[in-house]
Amino acid sequence: MRLKYKVIVITGGSGVLCSQMAIHLSKLGAKIVLLGRTISKLEAVEKQIIEAGGVALSYAADVLDKEALLTVHSEIIDRLGTCDILINGAGGNHPEATTANTRFGENEIAGKTFFDLDHKAVGNVFNINFLGTFLPSQIFGQDMIGKEGCSIINISSMSAFSPMTKVMAYSAAKAAISNFTEWMAVHFASANIRVNAIAPGFFLSEQNRKLLTHEDGSLTYRGNTIIGQTPMRRFGNPEDLLGTLEWLCGSGTAFVTGIVVPVDGGFNAFSGV
Numbered sequence: 001m002r003l004k005y006k007v008i009v010i011t012g013g014s015g016v017l018c019s020q021m022a023i024h025l026s027k028l029g030a031k032i033v034l035l036g037r038t039i040s041k042l043e044a045v046e047k048q049i050i051e052a053g054g055v056a057l058s059y060a061a062d063v064l065d066k067e068a069l070l071t072v073h074s075e076i077i078d079r080l081g082t083c084d085i086l087i088n089g090a091g092g093n094h095p096e097a098t099t100a101n102t103r104f105g106e107n108e109i110a111g112k113t114f115f116d117l118d119h120k121a122v123g124n125v126f127n128i129n130f131l132g133t134f135l136p137s138q139i140f141g142q143d144m145i146g147k148e149g150c151s152i153i154n155i156s157s158m159s160a161f162s163p164m165t166k167v168m169a170y171s172a173a174k175a176a177i178s179n180f181t182e183w184m185a186v187h188f189a190s191a192n193i194r195v196n197a198i199a200p201g202f203f204l205s206e207q208n209r210k211l212l213t214h215e216d217g218s219l220t221y222r223g224n225t226i227i228g229q230t231p232m233r234r235f236g237n238p239e240d241l242l243g244t245l246e247w248l249c250g251s252g253t254a255f256v257t258g259i260v261v262p263v264d265g266g267f268n269a270f271s272g273v
Protein backbone atom coordinates (compact mmCIF):
# COMPACT_ATOMS: atom_id res chain seq x y z
CA MET A 1 0.00 0.00 0.00
CA ARG A 2 2.73 2.40 -1.03
CA LEU A 3 0.37 5.25 -1.83
CA LYS A 4 -1.78 4.82 1.28
CA TYR A 5 -3.67 7.99 2.26
CA LYS A 6 -2.52 9.88 -0.84
CA VAL A 7 -5.32 11.85 -2.48
CA ILE A 8 -4.96 11.40 -6.24
CA VAL A 9 -7.09 13.53 -8.57
CA ILE A 10 -7.43 12.08 -12.06
CA THR A 11 -8.98 14.16 -14.84
CA GLY A 12 -10.43 12.03 -17.63
CA GLY A 13 -10.77 9.34 -14.97
CA SER A 14 -13.47 7.50 -16.92
CA GLY A 15 -11.37 7.18 -20.08
CA VAL A 16 -9.80 4.05 -21.52
CA LEU A 17 -6.37 4.78 -20.08
CA CYS A 18 -7.10 6.77 -16.94
CA SER A 19 -9.82 4.47 -15.59
CA GLN A 20 -7.23 1.69 -15.42
CA MET A 21 -4.78 4.08 -13.78
CA ALA A 22 -7.43 4.97 -11.18
CA ILE A 23 -8.22 1.34 -10.40
CA HIS A 24 -4.52 0.47 -10.11
CA LEU A 25 -3.65 3.43 -7.85
CA SER A 26 -6.59 2.62 -5.57
CA LYS A 27 -5.16 -0.89 -5.10
CA LEU A 28 -1.97 0.80 -3.84
CA GLY A 29 -4.02 2.52 -1.14
CA ALA A 30 -4.65 5.94 -2.71
CA LYS A 31 -7.93 7.81 -2.31
CA ILE A 32 -9.08 8.47 -5.86
CA VAL A 33 -10.99 11.46 -7.21
CA LEU A 34 -12.38 10.96 -10.71
CA LEU A 35 -13.09 14.06 -12.80
CA GLY A 36 -14.82 14.22 -16.18
CA ARG A 37 -17.90 15.70 -17.80
CA THR A 38 -20.15 12.63 -17.70
CA ILE A 39 -21.00 11.56 -14.17
CA SER A 40 -22.41 8.14 -15.15
CA LYS A 41 -19.12 7.12 -16.77
CA LEU A 42 -17.14 8.24 -13.71
CA GLU A 43 -19.50 6.46 -11.32
CA ALA A 44 -19.02 3.20 -13.20
CA VAL A 45 -15.28 3.40 -12.44
CA GLU A 46 -15.96 4.57 -8.87
CA LYS A 47 -18.21 1.52 -8.35
CA GLN A 48 -15.44 -0.85 -9.48
CA ILE A 49 -12.98 0.77 -7.07
CA ILE A 50 -15.37 0.70 -4.12
CA GLU A 51 -16.42 -2.90 -4.79
CA ALA A 52 -12.74 -3.85 -4.66
CA GLY A 53 -12.44 -2.19 -1.21
CA GLY A 54 -10.96 1.13 -2.37
CA VAL A 55 -11.91 4.77 -1.86
CA ALA A 56 -13.16 6.86 -4.78
CA LEU A 57 -15.33 9.89 -5.44
CA SER A 58 -16.66 11.16 -8.77
CA TYR A 59 -17.22 14.76 -9.77
CA ALA A 60 -18.63 16.04 -13.04
CA ALA A 61 -16.53 19.01 -14.14
CA ASP A 62 -15.22 20.28 -17.43
CA VAL A 63 -11.47 20.87 -17.16
CA LEU A 64 -11.98 24.11 -19.08
CA ASP A 65 -14.49 25.46 -16.56
CA LYS A 66 -12.47 27.18 -13.85
CA GLU A 67 -15.49 27.89 -11.63
CA ALA A 68 -16.60 24.25 -11.73
CA LEU A 69 -13.06 23.12 -10.90
CA LEU A 70 -12.88 25.53 -7.96
CA THR A 71 -16.19 24.22 -6.60
CA VAL A 72 -15.07 20.61 -6.97
CA HIS A 73 -11.73 21.48 -5.40
CA SER A 74 -13.30 22.77 -2.19
CA GLU A 75 -15.68 19.79 -2.02
CA ILE A 76 -12.73 17.39 -2.34
CA ILE A 77 -10.87 19.15 0.47
CA ASP A 78 -13.95 18.81 2.71
CA ARG A 79 -14.44 15.13 1.95
CA LEU A 80 -10.94 13.69 1.43
CA GLY A 81 -8.38 16.40 2.12
CA THR A 82 -5.98 18.23 -0.15
CA CYS A 83 -4.60 16.76 -3.36
CA ASP A 84 -1.20 14.98 -3.26
CA ILE A 85 -0.99 13.83 -6.86
CA LEU A 86 -2.72 15.20 -9.94
CA ILE A 87 -2.95 13.19 -13.13
CA ASN A 88 -3.96 15.38 -16.06
CA GLY A 89 -5.56 12.71 -18.23
CA ALA A 90 -8.39 14.61 -19.93
CA GLY A 91 -7.44 15.29 -23.52
CA GLY A 92 -7.85 14.12 -27.05
CA ASN A 93 -8.39 14.98 -30.68
CA HIS A 94 -11.40 15.95 -32.77
CA PRO A 95 -12.17 14.91 -36.38
CA GLU A 96 -12.88 18.54 -37.39
CA ALA A 97 -9.28 19.45 -36.50
CA THR A 98 -7.88 16.61 -38.61
CA THR A 99 -6.95 16.66 -42.30
CA ALA A 100 -8.06 13.73 -44.44
CA ASN A 101 -4.78 13.58 -46.34
CA THR A 102 -1.33 12.81 -45.01
CA ARG A 103 0.48 15.10 -47.50
CA PHE A 104 -0.55 18.08 -49.56
CA GLY A 105 -1.80 17.07 -52.99
CA GLU A 106 -2.28 13.37 -52.14
CA ASN A 107 -5.74 11.82 -51.73
CA GLU A 108 -7.35 15.17 -51.03
CA ILE A 109 -10.96 15.15 -49.84
CA ALA A 110 -12.92 18.36 -50.45
CA GLY A 111 -13.56 20.15 -47.18
CA LYS A 112 -10.93 18.15 -45.30
CA THR A 113 -7.66 19.74 -46.45
CA PHE A 114 -5.36 21.89 -44.31
CA PHE A 115 -6.95 24.99 -45.85
CA ASP A 116 -10.42 23.88 -44.75
CA LEU A 117 -9.58 23.27 -41.09
CA ASP A 118 -11.89 25.23 -38.82
CA HIS A 119 -9.81 27.42 -36.51
CA LYS A 120 -12.41 26.98 -33.76
CA ALA A 121 -12.03 23.19 -33.89
CA VAL A 122 -8.25 23.62 -33.85
CA GLY A 123 -8.60 25.95 -30.85
CA ASN A 124 -10.86 23.45 -29.07
CA VAL A 125 -8.31 20.65 -29.43
CA PHE A 126 -5.60 22.98 -28.18
CA ASN A 127 -7.79 24.01 -25.25
CA ILE A 128 -8.81 20.57 -24.07
CA ASN A 129 -5.22 19.33 -24.10
CA PHE A 130 -3.26 22.39 -23.00
CA LEU A 131 -5.64 24.60 -21.02
CA GLY A 132 -7.25 21.41 -19.71
CA THR A 133 -3.89 20.58 -18.15
CA PHE A 134 -3.00 24.12 -17.12
CA LEU A 135 -6.21 24.87 -15.18
CA PRO A 136 -6.29 21.72 -12.98
CA SER A 137 -2.54 22.18 -12.34
CA GLN A 138 -3.21 25.72 -11.17
CA ILE A 139 -6.09 24.73 -8.91
CA PHE A 140 -4.89 21.41 -7.46
CA GLY A 141 -1.20 22.36 -7.55
CA GLN A 142 -1.86 24.89 -4.79
CA ASP A 143 -2.70 22.02 -2.43
CA MET A 144 0.81 20.66 -2.88
CA ILE A 145 2.67 23.68 -1.57
CA GLY A 146 4.38 22.81 1.71
CA LYS A 147 3.51 19.10 1.53
CA GLU A 148 5.82 16.11 1.03
CA GLY A 149 5.59 13.59 -1.80
CA CYS A 150 3.46 15.61 -4.21
CA SER A 151 3.58 15.46 -7.97
CA ILE A 152 1.79 16.24 -11.19
CA ILE A 153 1.70 13.74 -14.03
CA ASN A 154 0.69 14.94 -17.49
CA ILE A 155 -0.23 12.82 -20.47
CA SER A 156 1.71 13.70 -23.60
CA SER A 157 1.87 11.63 -26.79
CA MET A 158 4.15 10.23 -29.48
CA SER A 159 2.99 13.16 -31.61
CA ALA A 160 4.80 15.54 -29.25
CA PHE A 161 8.24 14.20 -30.26
CA SER A 162 7.55 14.45 -33.99
CA PRO A 163 4.14 15.47 -35.27
CA MET A 164 1.79 12.82 -36.58
CA THR A 165 0.31 13.43 -40.02
CA LYS A 166 -3.34 14.55 -40.15
CA VAL A 167 -3.64 15.42 -36.43
CA MET A 168 -1.99 18.84 -36.60
CA ALA A 169 -3.76 20.49 -33.67
CA TYR A 170 -3.40 17.45 -31.43
CA SER A 171 0.33 17.18 -32.21
CA ALA A 172 0.97 20.85 -31.47
CA ALA A 173 -1.07 20.68 -28.26
CA LYS A 174 0.76 17.58 -27.02
CA ALA A 175 4.11 19.21 -27.81
CA ALA A 176 2.89 22.04 -25.60
CA ILE A 177 2.13 19.52 -22.85
CA SER A 178 5.69 18.15 -22.94
CA ASN A 179 7.05 21.69 -22.89
CA PHE A 180 4.72 22.72 -20.06
CA THR A 181 5.79 19.63 -18.09
CA GLU A 182 9.39 20.83 -18.21
CA TRP A 183 8.37 24.38 -17.42
CA MET A 184 6.42 23.36 -14.33
CA ALA A 185 9.16 20.95 -13.21
CA VAL A 186 11.63 23.83 -13.14
CA HIS A 187 9.18 26.30 -11.64
CA PHE A 188 8.02 24.02 -8.82
CA ALA A 189 11.29 22.28 -7.95
CA SER A 190 11.77 24.84 -5.17
CA ALA A 191 8.38 23.80 -3.77
CA ASN A 192 9.39 20.11 -4.00
CA ILE A 193 6.56 19.36 -6.43
CA ARG A 194 7.71 16.97 -9.12
CA VAL A 195 6.19 17.27 -12.59
CA ASN A 196 6.58 14.51 -15.16
CA ALA A 197 4.68 13.18 -18.14
CA ILE A 198 3.93 9.86 -19.73
CA ALA A 199 3.87 9.73 -23.54
CA PRO A 200 1.77 6.70 -24.46
CA GLY A 201 2.33 5.05 -27.82
CA PHE A 202 -0.80 3.81 -29.58
CA PHE A 203 -3.62 2.45 -27.50
CA LEU A 204 -7.02 1.79 -29.09
CA SER A 205 -9.63 4.16 -27.68
CA GLU A 206 -12.82 5.83 -28.84
CA GLN A 207 -10.80 8.82 -30.07
CA ASN A 208 -8.61 6.91 -32.47
CA ARG A 209 -10.55 3.71 -33.20
CA LYS A 210 -11.96 5.02 -36.49
CA LEU A 211 -8.52 6.22 -37.62
CA LEU A 212 -6.84 2.91 -36.82
CA THR A 213 -9.44 0.20 -37.42
CA HIS A 214 -12.30 -0.57 -39.82
CA GLU A 215 -15.77 -1.49 -38.56
CA ASP A 216 -14.84 -5.20 -38.71
CA GLY A 217 -11.80 -4.58 -36.47
CA SER A 218 -9.19 -5.00 -39.23
CA LEU A 219 -6.47 -2.35 -39.39
CA THR A 220 -6.72 0.75 -41.59
CA TYR A 221 -3.73 1.79 -43.68
CA ARG A 222 -2.75 4.14 -40.81
CA GLY A 223 -3.21 1.39 -38.22
CA ASN A 224 -0.96 -0.90 -40.27
CA THR A 225 1.63 1.86 -40.66
CA ILE A 226 1.73 2.35 -36.89
CA ILE A 227 2.15 -1.34 -36.17
CA GLY A 228 4.88 -1.42 -38.83
CA GLN A 229 6.67 1.42 -37.00
CA THR A 230 6.29 -0.24 -33.59
CA PRO A 231 9.15 -2.69 -32.98
CA MET A 232 6.97 -4.64 -30.52
CA ARG A 233 4.37 -5.03 -33.30
CA ARG A 234 1.22 -4.32 -31.28
CA PHE A 235 -0.92 -1.55 -29.85
CA GLY A 236 -0.53 -0.89 -26.14
CA ASN A 237 -2.93 -2.15 -23.49
CA PRO A 238 -3.85 0.31 -20.70
CA GLU A 239 -2.06 -2.03 -18.25
CA ASP A 240 1.21 -1.27 -20.05
CA LEU A 241 1.17 2.22 -18.53
CA LEU A 242 0.72 1.19 -14.92
CA GLY A 243 4.32 0.34 -13.97
CA THR A 244 5.57 3.71 -15.23
CA LEU A 245 2.70 5.52 -13.51
CA GLU A 246 3.37 3.80 -10.18
CA TRP A 247 7.07 4.59 -10.49
CA LEU A 248 6.42 8.28 -11.18
CA CYS A 249 3.90 8.55 -8.30
CA GLY A 250 6.11 6.82 -5.74
CA SER A 251 8.98 7.90 -3.53
CA GLY A 252 11.49 5.96 -5.66
CA THR A 253 11.44 8.86 -8.13
CA ALA A 254 11.95 11.61 -5.54
CA PHE A 255 14.83 13.05 -7.65
CA VAL A 256 13.04 12.65 -11.01
CA THR A 257 11.31 15.70 -12.44
CA GLY A 258 10.76 17.20 -15.87
CA ILE A 259 10.85 13.98 -17.87
CA VAL A 260 8.49 12.66 -20.52
CA VAL A 261 8.54 8.87 -20.51
CA PRO A 262 7.59 7.09 -23.74
CA VAL A 263 5.57 3.91 -23.16
CA ASP A 264 5.33 2.91 -26.77
CA GLY A 265 6.71 -0.51 -27.67
CA GLY A 266 9.76 1.22 -29.17
CA PHE A 267 7.85 3.47 -31.62
CA ASN A 268 9.78 6.60 -30.68
CA ALA A 269 13.18 4.91 -30.90
CA PHE A 270 12.62 3.46 -34.37
CA SER A 271 13.81 5.53 -37.33
CA GLY A 272 11.76 3.42 -39.71
CA VAL A 273 14.90 1.98 -41.36
Ligand SMILES: NC(=O)c1ccc[n+]([C@@H]2O[C@H](COP(=O)([O-])OP(=O)(O)OC[C@H]3O[C@@H](n4cnc5c(N)ncnc54)[C@H](OP(=O)(O)O)[C@@H]3O)[C@@H](O)[C@H]2O)c1
Nearest residue numbers: 012014015016017036037038062063090091092202203205
Ligand atom coordinates in the same frame (compact mmCIF):
# COMPACT_ATOMS: atom_id res chain seq x y z
N1 LIG B 1 -5.37 6.29 -26.55
C1 LIG B 1 -4.17 6.57 -27.04
O1 LIG B 1 -3.61 5.88 -27.90
C2 LIG B 1 -3.41 7.75 -26.50
C3 LIG B 1 -2.09 7.93 -26.92
C4 LIG B 1 -1.37 9.02 -26.44
C5 LIG B 1 -1.94 9.89 -25.57
N2 LIG B 1 -3.25 9.69 -25.19
C6 LIG B 1 -3.78 10.67 -24.25
O2 LIG B 1 -4.12 9.99 -23.04
C7 LIG B 1 -5.20 10.68 -22.41
C8 LIG B 1 -6.33 9.69 -22.18
O3 LIG B 1 -6.69 9.13 -23.41
P1 LIG B 1 -7.80 8.01 -23.59
O4 LIG B 1 -7.49 7.32 -24.87
O5 LIG B 1 -7.93 7.22 -22.34
O6 LIG B 1 -9.07 8.93 -23.82
P2 LIG B 1 -10.61 8.61 -23.69
O7 LIG B 1 -10.88 7.17 -23.47
O8 LIG B 1 -11.28 9.28 -24.85
O9 LIG B 1 -11.00 9.40 -22.36
C9 LIG B 1 -10.97 10.79 -22.29
C10 LIG B 1 -11.41 11.18 -20.90
O10 LIG B 1 -11.33 12.59 -20.76
C11 LIG B 1 -12.61 13.10 -20.35
N3 LIG B 1 -12.76 14.42 -20.92
C12 LIG B 1 -12.74 14.77 -22.22
N4 LIG B 1 -12.93 16.08 -22.36
C13 LIG B 1 -13.05 16.59 -21.09
C14 LIG B 1 -13.26 17.89 -20.56
N5 LIG B 1 -13.38 18.97 -21.35
N6 LIG B 1 -13.33 18.03 -19.22
C15 LIG B 1 -13.21 16.96 -18.40
N7 LIG B 1 -13.01 15.70 -18.86
C16 LIG B 1 -12.94 15.52 -20.19
C17 LIG B 1 -13.61 12.06 -20.87
O11 LIG B 1 -14.84 12.03 -20.16
P3 LIG B 1 -16.10 12.95 -20.64
O12 LIG B 1 -16.16 12.83 -22.13
O13 LIG B 1 -17.26 12.34 -19.93
O14 LIG B 1 -15.78 14.30 -20.16
C18 LIG B 1 -12.83 10.77 -20.57
O15 LIG B 1 -12.91 10.48 -19.20
C19 LIG B 1 -5.57 11.83 -23.35
O16 LIG B 1 -4.89 12.99 -22.94
C20 LIG B 1 -5.05 11.38 -24.68
O17 LIG B 1 -4.78 12.45 -25.54
C21 LIG B 1 -3.98 8.66 -25.62
